[in-house]
Amino acid sequence: MSTTTATTELLRGAAELFPDEVVTQAHVRHLDLPGAGRFALITLDNGFDHTKPTTFGPQSLANLNAAIDQVEKEAADGEIVGVGLTGKPFIFAVGADLKGVELLKRHEDALAIGKGGHDVFKRLSQLAVPTFAYYNGAAMGGGVEVGLHCTYRTVSKALPAFALPEVFLGLVPGWGGCTLLPNLIGADRAVSVIIENALNQNRQLKGQQVFDLGIADALFEGADFLERSLLWTASVLSGEVEVARADVDRGEAWDAAVERGRTFADAKVHGAAPAAYRALDIIAAAKNGDLRQGFDAEDQALADLIMGGELRSGIYAFNLVQKRAKRPAGAPDKSLARPVTKVGVVGAGLMASQLALLFVRRLQVPVVLTDIDQERVDKGVAYVHGEIDKLLLKGRVNQDQANRLKGQVTGSLDKAAAFGDADFVIEAVFEEMGVKQKVFAEVEAVVPAHAILATNTSSLSVSEMASQLSHPERVVGFHFFNPVAILPLLEIVRGERTDDASLATAFAVAKSLKKTAVLVKDAPAFVVNRILTRFMGEIQNVIDEGTPVATAERAIEPLGLPMSPLVLLELVGPAIGLHVSETLNRAFPDRFTVSPNLKAVVEAGKRGFYVHDSGKPELDPEVLALLKQGDSVLSEEQVRERVLDAVAQEIDLMLKEGVVAEAQDIDLCLITGAGWPFHLGGITPYLDRAGVSERVAGKRFLAPGLASVPA
Numbered sequence: 001m002s003t004t005t006a007t008t009e010l011l012r013g014a015a016e017l018f019p020d021e022v023v024t025q026a027h028v029r030h031l032d033l034p035g036a037g038r039f040a041l042i043t044l045d046n047g048f049d050h051t052k053p054t055t056f057g058p059q060s061l062a063n064l065n066a067a068i069d070q071v072e073k074e075a076a077d078g079e080i081v082g083v084g085l086t087g088k089p090f091i092f093a094v095g096a097d098l099k100g101v102e103l104l105k106r107h108e109d110a111l112a113i114g115k116g117g118h119d120v121f122k123r124l125s126q127l128a129v130p131t132f133a134y135y136n137g138a139a140m141g142g143g144v145e146v147g148l149h150c151t152y153r154t155v156s157k158a159l160p161a162f163a164l165p166e167v168f169l170g171l172v173p174g175w176g177g178c179t180l181l182p183n184l185i186g187a188d189r190a191v192s193v194i195i196e197n198a199l200n201q202n203r204q205l206k207g208q209q210v211f212d213l214g215i216a217d218a219l220f221e222g223a224d225f226l227e228r229s230l231l232w233t234a235s236v237l238s239g240e241v242e243v244a245r246a247d248v249d250r251g252e253a254w255d256a257a258v259e260r261g262r263t264f265a266d267a268k269v270h271g272a273a274p275a276a277y278r279a280l281d282i283i284a285a286a287k288n289g290d291l292r293q294g295f296d297a298e299d300q301a302l303a304d305l306i307m308g309g310e311l312r313s314g315i316y317a318f319n320l321v322q323k324r325a326k327r328p329a330g331a332p333d334k335s336l337a338r339p340v341t342k343v344g345v346v347g348a349g350l351m352a353s354q355l356a357l358l359f360v361r362r363l364q365v366p367v368v369l370t371d372i373d374q375e376r377v378d379k380g381v382a383y384v385h386g387e388i389d390k391l392l393l394k395g396r397v398n399q400d401q402a403n404r405l406k407g408q409v410t411g412s413l414d415k416a417a418a419f420g421d422a423d424f425v426i427e428a429v430f431e432e433m434g435v436k437q438k439v440f441a442e443v444e445a446v447v448p449a450h451a452i453l454a455t456n457t458s459s460l461s462v463s464e465m466a467s468q469l470s471h472p473e474r475v476v477g478f479h480f481f482n483p484v485a486i487l488p489l490l491e492i493v494r495g496e497r498t499d500d501a502s503l504a505t506a507f508a509v510a511k512s513l514k515k516t517a518v519l520v521k522d523a524p525a526f527v528v529n530r531i532l533t534r535f536m537g538e539i540q541n542v543i544d545e546g547t548p549v550a551t552a553e554r555a556i557e558p559l560g561l562p563m564s565p566l567v568l569l570e571l572v573g574p575a576i577g578l579h580v581s582e583t584l585n586r587a588f589p590d591r592f593t594v595s596p597n598l599k600a601v602v603e604a605g606k607r608g609f610y611v612h613d614s615g616k617p618e619l620d621p622e623v624l625a626l627l628k629q630g631d632s633v634l635s636e637e638q639v640r641e642r643v644l645d646a647v648a649q650e651i652d653l654m655l656k657e658g659v660v661a662e663a664q665d666i667d668l669c670l671i672t673g674a675g676w677p678f679h680l681g682g683i684t685p686y687l688d689r690a691g692v693s694e695r696v697a698g699k700r701f702l703a704p705g706l707a708s709v710p711a
Contacts, residue, residue, distance in 0.1 A: 012062070018100035022046050024060035024093070026067035030080070033234035037081040040071045041230075043088065050090035056142045057097035058116060064146075065120045068127075075128040081237050083127060085150060086134040086226060087143075095141025095165075096175075098315050101306055105710050110306035114299035117142060117175035122295070124149040130237065134229045135159055135207075135216060141166055145173060148180040152236060152243060153215065154229040158222025159207035162215075167198035167275045170314035170679050174302035178282035179294025185214040186248045187257035187283055194283070195261040195276055199268040217243045250287055258284045272560030273310045273679035307709055309689045313681030316707035320668045320682070321516070328492075328507060329661035330519040332500040337508035338450055344418055344425035345369045346439050348380025348411065351456065352428035354484040357384045360409050362513045368418040369411045377411035384409045416446040424509060426454040426478055431579060436465050444469050452505050454478035458576075459525040459583040462495040473499040476506045479526060480515075481673045482572075489673030490515040491526045516672045521659045524587035525580055527666060528673040530659075531650055531683075532568070533580050533592065538646040539565045540595040542639050546630040549609065549619055555639035559686070562675045567617060570608030578602050591650070600626045644692045651684065652697040663701040681707045 024046045033039045044064070046054045056064075074080045087093055096117070104110050124131045124146070133147030135155040139162045147153050155162070164173045164181070172178055173194055182190035193213070197203040211219035220228040235241040258280050265276035278301040286294045305311050343359045345352050348371040360367045369380045385406045392402040412418040419425055425447055427439050440453055447453070453475045455465055466472035477493020490510045494503055503519075510517035520526045525533060543552050553564045569577050578599060584592035601609070601623055610617035634642070651666055660666055667682025680686040685707035687693045688700040704711050 012058075018057055018059075018097070018103055021057035021059050021097060021100060022048070022052065022055065024054045024056065024063060026060075026064040028067050028070055031230065033081070033230060033237065035240075036234040036237040038079060039082050039084065039230070039233070039237075040074060040080045041084045041086065042067050042071070043086055044093050045088040050088070050137070053091045053094040053138060054087055054143070055094055055097040056117065056146075057100045058113075060097070061116050061120045065123070068120065068123045072123065072127055080129060082129045082132060082233065083124070084132040084134055084230070084233065085124070085146065086136050086229075087139075088137075090137040092133075092135050092137050092139040092159075093143030093146065094138060095143050095145075098169075098318065102312070102315055103710065104306055107303050107307050111299055111303040113306070114174050114302035117145075118295045118299065121146050121149045121175055122291075125151070132229070132233050132236075134226060135162065135210065136225050138162070140164075141173065141177075142175050145175040145177045145180070148176050148184065148215075152217050152233075154218040154220060154225075154232060155207045155210045155216035156222045156225040157207045157219055158225070159210065161204040162207070162210050163197060163202060163204045164194050165198055165202045167195060167279055168202040168314070168678060169318060170273060170275045170308070170311035171305050172275055172279040172282065172298060172301045174298040176295065176298070178279050178298055178301075179286045179291055181215070182254075182257075182283050182286050183248060183289055183291075184245075186246075187254040187287070188260070189213050190283060191257045191261040191264075191280070194279055196264055199265065199276060214246060217245075250289075254287045255284070269560035269677065269679065270557040272558050273677070274308065275305055275310065275679075278305065309685070309708060310679040312709060313685040313689075313707050314678040316681045316685055316702075317667065317671055317678040320664055321671060324664055324668055325488075325516040325672070328517050328519055329665060331507045331517070332504040334504055334508060336501045336504035338423065338452075338501060338505045340423040340452075340505065340509055340512075341365050342422045342424075343367045344422040344443075344447075346415075346425065346427040346443060347371055347429045348376045349428065350383070351480075351482065351484070353380045353383040354482075355426060355428055355456065355480065356380065356409055357387050358484055358513060360384070360405050363509070364405070364408070366408045366410070368422070369409075370413065370415055370418050371411075374413060377413060381409055381411040415442055419443060419447050419451070422447055422451055424452045424454065424505070426456060428456045431457065431460065431576075433460055433464060436460065437468055440465060440469060440475065444471065450474075452476060452502050452509075454506065456480055458529050459580045461524070462493045462522045463497065466495050466497065472497040474502045476502050477520075477522065477526070478506060478510075481528065487673055487675070488514075488516040489528065489669055490517045491520045491528070491669065491673070492517050493520050493522050493526060495522050516668065518660065518665050518669055520665075520669075521657065523654070523657060523659045524584055527654070527660060527669040529580050530584065530654065531647060531666070531670065532674060533577070533584050534650040535643060535647050536565050536569060536577065537581060537593055537595070538643045539639075540598055541593055542634055542642065543627070544595055544597050544629060545632040545634075547632070547634045547639060549624070549627075551634070551636055552639050555636040556643065558640065560677050560679060562677065566609045570610060574598060574602045574606065574608060591646075597627050597629075600628075644687065644690070645696050647683065648687050648692045648696040651687070651701065652693075655701075 024044050027043045029041055031039045044054050071083045131150040133150040133153045164177050166173045210216050218232050261280045282297045345356045348369045356367045371377045388402050388405050391397045425443050462477040466475035476498050479491040481487035481489050492506050539552050581594050585594045609623050611620045663684045670676040670682040684701035693700050
C-alpha cells in the first residue's frame with residue numbers, strides 16, 4: 001500500500017468517528033506569475049465567514065491531501081513552478097478541530113490523528129517544487145504548523161492572532177511544531193512561542209512579531225497581502241530575491257533554552273500538567289535535526305495526552321470560556337433589557353475609579369462619580385483621566401478618542417444632579433451593610449424610575465441591601481474581580497425581588513463591558529469568594545493547628561495554581577480576607593472559621609505573610625512571631641487531602657443550594673475570576689479525576705466524558 005493510500009485509509013477511519021465535522025475544502029486554482037510561470041494556489045475554506053474559523057478534522061485533512069495529490073502530479077510533470085497555501089478572508093486556519101478530539105476513546109485512534117496530520121502536512125515539503133504559506137489571517141496550532149512544512153512563508157501586517165496554544169490546553173504542537181519551529185528559528189525563540197506564550201494565558205503574536213521572530217520570510221500590508229505575496233513569490237522563483245535565514249545555534253544555547261523552558265513551566269504549573277514537559281522533551285531531541293524522529297515523538301506525545309485527563313479538562317475549560325460564557329445559564333430574554341445611556345458610580349476610590357474607566361471605555365456614555373467630599377471626587381476623576389492618557393501613550397486610543405473619553409467622565413458631590421438622568425448606577429463603597437443601605441436610599445430618591453441600582457459587593461446580601469427600598473426589584477449584584485481591567489468574570493446576583501428587566505439589563509451591560517457574566521443566587525460570598533475563603537480557611541486552620549507555613553503552602557503546589565494561598569491572600573489583602581471569612585462564619589459557623597492568627601496579622605497592619613526585600617517572597621519574621629500554633633503537624637499529602645475535601649464539600653453544598661445552575665458555572669467562575677488553570681478544568685474535573693468528589697459527595701460532579709475520556 002502506498003503512503004498516500006495509507007494516509008487516505010487512516011483519515012477515512014478517523015472521519016467515521018467524527019460525523020459532525022465542519023469540513024474545510026482545499027480549493028486549487030492556477031495563476032501565471034510574472035517572470036516565473038504557472039503556479040498552483042490552494043485556499044483553505046470551510047464555507048463560513050470569519051466567525052467560524054477554518055479547522056482541520058479528518059475529512060478536512062483528507063481534502064487537503066487530495067489537493068496535494070493534484071499539485072504533486074502537476075509538479076512532477078513540470079506543469080507548475082510552485083505551490084502556495086492560503087486561507088479565506090481574515091482566517092488562515094486555526095488548527096485541529098477539538099470537537100473531534102473530545103470524541104476519541106482509544107489510544108490508537110488518538111495516534112491516528114497525529115499521524116494523519118503529519119502524513120498530509122509533510123507532503124508539502126516533499127513536492128518537486130518550492131511551497132509557500134501565506135499567513136493572511138488568524139493562524140493557530142495546526143494552522144501555524146501546516147505553514148512550517150512549506151519552503152517559504154509570508155505574513156500579513158494585519159494578522160491579529162498567531163499562536164501555538166496547545167500547551168495551554170494540555171497538548172503539544174503535534175503536527176510538526178515542536179520539531180520544525182526550533183529548527184527554523186532556534187530553540188530559544190521556539191521555547192518562547194511554544195511554552196512561554198502558551199502558559200501566559202495563550203499570548204498571541206501579531207504579524208510583525210511573526211516576521212521579527214523569523215517564522216515568516218516576508219511581511220506585507222493587509223490590504224493587498226495576497227497580491228504582494230504572489231509578486232514576492234515570483235521574485236523568489238525567478239531568482240531575483242534570495243531568502244536568507246540566520247543559522248540556528250545547535251550548541252549550548254539549545255540546551256540552555258530547554259532548561260529555561262523547564263524553569264518557566266515549573267513556575268507556572270509546578271509539574272502538575274505534563275504537556276509543557278513533553279513539548280520540551282521533543283524540542284530537546286530536535287537539536288539533531290532528525291525530523292522523522294521528531295514527528296514520531298510528536299505522534300506519541302499527542303496520543304498519550306489526548307487520552308489524559310489534563311487535555312480533557314483543558315478542552316472542557318476552553319468550551320466553557322468560548323461557548324458557555326457567551327450564553328449565560330439562567331439569563332432572562334435579552335429583549336427585556338433597557339438601554340443604558342448614562343452611568344453613575346457611587347464612590348471615587350480605586351475600585352470605583354477602575355469601574356468608571358471600564359464603563360466609559362466599553363459603553364462610551366457619560367459616567368459620573370460621586371463621593372463624600374470634593375477631594376475624593378477630584379482624585380477619582382483624575383485617576384480615570386490619567387489612565388486614558390496612558391492608553392493614548394500606548395497607542396490604544398488616538399487623541400480624539402482620548403479627549404472624548406475624558407470629557408465623558410466627570411464628578412459631582414450632588415447625587416441628584418449626577419444621577420437624575422442615569423440609567424445604571426453602581427455603588428463601590430465600604431463593605432458594610434448599613435453604609436450600602438444608606439447609599440441606595442439616597443440614590444433611589446433621585447434616579448429615574450427605570451434606573452438599575454447595582455452593587456459591587458463581594459459577600460453581602462443583595463436582598464437585604466434592597467430590603468428598605470421602595471423598588472427593590474431594580475437592585476442587582478454586579479460583582480467585579482480585581483484587577484477589573486484584566487479578570488473577565490462578573491458575578492451577576494439576583495436578589496429575592498430582582499425583576500427580569502433589571503436582570504436582563506445587567507446581562508446586556510456585562511456583554512457590552514466584554515465580561516463573562518455568570519448568574520448566581522444571593523448567597524453569602526456568591527461563588528468565587530465562597531470557594532476561595534473555604535480553601536484559604538482550611539490552609540489557615542492547618543497552620544493555626546501547628547503545620548509549618550511552608551508545608552501548608554507546598555501542599556497545594558501539585559494543583560499548579562497561579563499563586564500560592566498566602567501570596568493570594570497578600571494580593572486580596574488580609575483585611576478583606578478577614579472580612580469575608582467573618583461574613584461566611586456568621587452564615588456557616590460549622591464550616592467557616594475566623595483565624596485568630598489572620599486577625600493578629602491584620603491588627604498588626606501587615607500586608608501579608610511575606611516580605612519581598614530579596615526580590616523573591618520570604619516569610620516575614622515579624623509575622624511568624626505573631627503566630628500562635630498548636631502541636632498538630634500534618635504532612636503535605638494530609639494538608640492537600642483536607643483542603644480538597646473542604647472545597648469538594650463546599651461545591652456540593654453550593655450546587656444543592658442552587659447558587660449556580662450547574663457545576664460548569666463554578667468552573668467558569670474559578671477560571672475567569674480567580675485565574676485557575678485550564679488543566680484543572682476550573683476544579684470539578686480535577687476533583688472527579690482524583691476521586692475526591694465521590695469520597696466527599698458520593699458522586700462525580702460531572703458526567704463521564706464531559707471533562708474526561710468517554711467510556
